[in-house]
Amino acid sequence: MQRRQFLGLLGATAATAVLGKAAQAGPKHFTGYPDSFGVLFDATRCIGCRRCEAGCNRVNHLPAPPRPFDDLSVLDTRRRTDARTFTVVNRYPTARGPVYRKNQCQHCLEPACASSCFVAAYAKTPQGAVIWDEKVCVGCRYCMIACPFDIPTFEYANPWSPKIMKCHLCHPHLTAGKLRVPGCVGACPTEALVYGRRADLIREARQRFHLFPGRYLDHIYGEHEMGGTNWLYISGVPFSQIGLREDLGVTPAPEFTSGALAAVPIIAAAWPALLLGIYAISQAKDKAARQEKREALTEALARAQAKCEAELAKVKAKAEADKKAAIEREVKKALEEAAKAQAAKEEGE
């Protein structure tokens, strides 16, 4: 899919959702573009002449290397792709003597680089190549982190418009009709490189296994590695001895991250609901606490008042009683006095 299709597809999403025709849902197995092309590299045929490197350099107008391509002493050190070299051949000492292997982008069926790029600068073309678009690249270099084969390189010395540099399987030249096979393949003198439909190449490799017993290990590197690649290798020595990692597994790179990405919408949907719930609870608790406090206060007040009133009433009653008693006492006293006076008077008569 081309980068720019994405936004257009979003429109289609709505339509699909409405029609209920969930496109390709479920445990679908993707097998890649059916008629894509690739290259088969035969390590038993490679002689380490570096002509492929020269061919690549020529067709892509890359800068001339510090040492010319016919200087084979560069094979003494192990090299990797860099910003001026899309492909390198390395020599590996093995039990079967020196074995040479060409390295370049494997053009994965499920490219890690494309999956990791946050501006979708990469595209897997139906023809098989994994190509990169300069017009949108930000230069974050996450694709270099992601590529399990350490292929993409970066123009670190370019201050303003550094590019990601990597093999594009001559896609622009082939589609423009300038070349019929990739530059490296055309330059190879021993047919260690064969360009063709990936399905045909796999058949061809098996045929060689069959025709030359004992010459090859029964394994096509790239048939399943990292979900499969358009570049395929066959060899007489274990692939780990010629610099190809055998511990990569067969899981396509996008699957490593799709689970984590799938969890993201869960957060978007569940978190706000959860947090609002927690907020509501804490709010209600606060309110309840305040309410309780207020109620307790009024109750206490009422109780205090009641107590106060009772006290007052008691005091009042007592005062009343006292007063009454005092009056009675006074009356009694007065009466007694009066009686006494009466008696005294009577005695005096």
Next chain:
Amino acid sequence: MSGEHAPSTPVAADKASLLTPFNIVTGLIVFVGLILTLLRFTKGLAGVTNLSDNNPWGIWISFDLLCGVALAAGGYTTSAACYVFGLKRYHSAVRPAILTAFLGYALVVFALHYDVGRPWRLPYPIFYSPGPTSVLFEVGLCVFLYLNVLFLEWTPSALEWLGLKKWRNVMVKMTLALTIFGVVLSTMHQSSLGALFLIAPSKLHPLWYSSYLPVFFFISSIAAGLSMVIFEGTLSHRYLHDKMDEHYLSAHDQVHLGFGRGAAVVLVIYFFLKLVGLALDNTWHYLLTGYGAMYSLELLGFVALPALLYAVGVREKNLKIIRWAAVLTVLGIVLNRFNVSWFAFNWQLPAAERYFPSWMEVAVSIYIVTVGLLLFRFIATRMPIFHEHPDFKEAEPEEEPHAHETRPHPQSFGH
């Protein structure tokens, strides 16, 4: 942290002499930083960094991005504690935490301008050519949105400072929505920073590679956020004491006790999940290798130990222990991010091809931290960060939250 030796009264220093040790050191750092900036944009990344095709990410990612974002997690943890979980007594910690987070994220984005090849294209993933299959897209989108959220969360301080009361009240009303949105975004990108490395199982050492990576990054970011609040609070307390009001100072110790308790719990959860990670991938046997020693150091020395220290500190109400635990946790987070993105990344490469930063890369990182420190000091000495603006007191979690808004205001404003 380069400029911890600040004079105690920065404002007085402005008036007295500009040649304080603090000003000299920071001035020098900024000067070197500017020169390196020039170098970066004339000679390219090759002119200042040790980055290579095998090691495309260096400390500008390991430290500036991964540690920067993790250590700015105090913003969402504190505002969530205060506004969502209703722990109002942490209110005084919210503003410093939001300010730190805002500056932290702003600096992360600033630092990315040095690291990426064409910085002016940084808006591309969001506005021009989205790549939704990428974890980095998720990170970029969330960091962008969260930076805006943090800015909005911070505006009340600036608006109070400027005396724009009406706008300030509008912003305050959005607090809850912003807080929740902030937590959502933080959860997403904190975890996604870990998920960045999910795509490279063949390059990250099995002890650190785990499908739990996003969970680890998220949970540890909570511990980092809480610890950073304690750590910064301690530093600010020392150097910006005169800017703090009674309310801040009296709540200070309470906040640290509460956050210490929270961090202890989070660290214990994190510790056990890390073990589950080992169990799920059955990578125990690596513990006996050199990388295993590093892993054990990280897990025992910088997760288990601070968890224990926090617990002891909280039980004994000993703030000194809590502060040490905070320092250990912060260092542990830095170590973890370094391990995932640097020490244990590309472990399959021969030693000669491994990455080690150039002094210039380190200097640029120091320069960026210094700029952050200066901005923080500038803002915290002027705006109501560590104190409440006299006109905008939030004294009580009152029943009538808008009571003070209708109160006639003695000053007259421009609007």
Next chain:
Amino acid sequence: MEFFTYHDFTMYTKGAAYVLMAVTLLGILGFWLFLTERDEDKLIK
């Protein structure tokens, strides 16, 4: 629509997921406002 690679498939589905996520967030906010509109003490004012 037919997809030949898992990468293209995810490009499409994850894009849709992001759009739905934005809709979800706004939707939840709206729904919450609708839900609490008649409450005496509103949570979001």
